[in-house]
Amino acid sequence: MGEHIGTEIELTVDKIAHGGIAVGRLDGRVVFVSDAIPGETVRARVSDDRKKSFWRADAIEVLSPSEHRRDHIWGAAAIDRDPRGRAGGAEFGHIALEHQRELKRQVLAEALQRMAGLESDVVVEALPGDDAVNGLGWRTRIRLHVDDQGRLGPMASRSHSVIPVTDAPLATPAVQAAAPFAERFLGYDTVDVLAPSGGDARLVLGDQKPTVITERVGERVFRLDDTGFWQVHRSAAVALTDAVQQAIDESLFDPRADNLDLYGGVGLLAAAVADRFGASTRITSVESDERATDHASENLAEWLGASAESGRVDRWLRSLASSASAGDRGRLRSATVVLDPPRSGAGTEVMGLLTSLEPAQLVYVACDPVALARDVALAAQAGYSLSRIRAFDLFPHTHHVEAVATLVRA
Structure with a gap:
């Protein structure tokens, strides 16, 4: 392999794949093409031919442009540059903003259908102010x-x-x-x-x-490290706070249950839950980063029933499952669990441990549609159904999309 690298090919791409890459076929072989839009015919340069089943290529000229093509918002990533010299991080910057969201919707809906057997009419919602500035400056x-x-x-x-x-x-x-x-x-x-x-x-x-910095979310102030994790979009923390609060089925929520906030960071979503349901809310935030946990303890201090613990979520849940008394299991069966895992998702072990505790509902915040769809399918095997889902364009001009899904026990 390698003899085709650098070869220029001409093909039409017809769909978008997970990761934001367009997909076409050349003589029966699948070709993943960067910087192209479904429906376009492009001239592309092969960049990887190591797999027999597919190649990777970069568009270098658009022969038949999509109606959704725009001048790239970043000259450093434009198609007229050599592909090896194009800046990463704005891979949808050549696509009209509204159509970017449609492509993200397609990827999310296709993942849910393919992996979880679910048909979804989910749409990708813009955050306030983004359309007015063409998705820049976020x-x-x-x-x-x-x-x-x-x-x-x-x-x-x-x-x-x-x-x-x-x-x-x-x-x-x-x-x-x-x-x-x-x-x-x-x-x-x-x-x-x-x-x-x-x-x-x-x-x-x-x-x-x-060093310690502060972030404001509405009237709340959160302390965190400047090297720590925080939502990147200027409006994301507010949007996710509102989305998680709305995603919780109030009829299933018990403030006295052993509610959980997994992968909790500095306590943003635990605070969202406690803010909605009041001072008596019990919720434990679990986070592997000890400094983030320390900040979460301080950020959640006003709620007597809120706490933060350090630990890897899989190990923490395993310990909980093995040591829970009958009373503990009753409070867990009444619980609402919010989880915001990394891009790889919660995965088989965590979803298995979590569903074995039989909480009343899961509110899953996802930054990867395929990982979400896989975990929704795992939850379905344990008797949970997807009752609602929303998606948000937290990352304009990239392929990334955020989703908030509610799973309830049948």
Whole structure:
């Protein structure tokens, strides 16, 4: 293999695949094509032919453009650049914003149908203000990598090559103003630029020791590390707080049950639950990052029934399942469980442990549609059905989509 790499081919792409790559066929072989839109005919350059069943290629010229094609929002990622020199991180930037959401909807709906056997009329909802600015200026955090000359930029798509840039149009104005594109950073691998809602923009250089920042969500203030996880879109924390609150079936919620917030971070979603259901709400947030757990304990301190524990979710659930008394199991059967796993999803073991405890409902926050669909199918095997789902465009001009699903015990 390898003899076809660099070969230019002409083909029509007809669908979008998970990961935001368009799919076409050439002489019966599947070809995944970056920077193309379903319905287009393009000239593309083969970049990977190691698999007999499919190739990967990059569009280099559009022969028959889609009506949804637009000039790329970022010159550093435009199709007129050599594919090896295109900045990653805005792979849908050449597609009209509304159609981006339609493509994301298709991927989510197809995953639910294929993996869980479910038909869904879910739509991908825009966050407030995004349409007015064409989906730009939403990132409150960016990570820039450092090349061998000390210059800053993202990685190229599917590559470890740093592409030096002079702008970041997806970043908020505060982040763009603070990004030191003109400076050199020899001796560092990464430079993070962030603008928390509770303070000024700042840089985090390499593995710099974390310092505490604050983020505001409505009237609430959350403490966290500047190196820790927080939702990137300027409006995401508010949107997910509202979505989780609405996703909980009030008729199934028991504030005295052993409610859980798994992969809880600094307590954002646990606070959302407690805010909706009041001071008597019992909820335990579980997070593997000990510093995040410390922050969660402080962020949840006003609720006497709220607590935060450190631990890997799988191990924590295994311990809970093995030690739960009859009374514990009763409170767990009445529980609402919120989970916001990493991109890989909860997976077979966690879903098995969780459903074995038979909580009344699961509210699953997902950043990967295929992982979500797989876990919905696993829950269905244990007697849980999908009662509602919403999707949100938390990452305009990328292929990523966030979903909030409610699963109830039959």
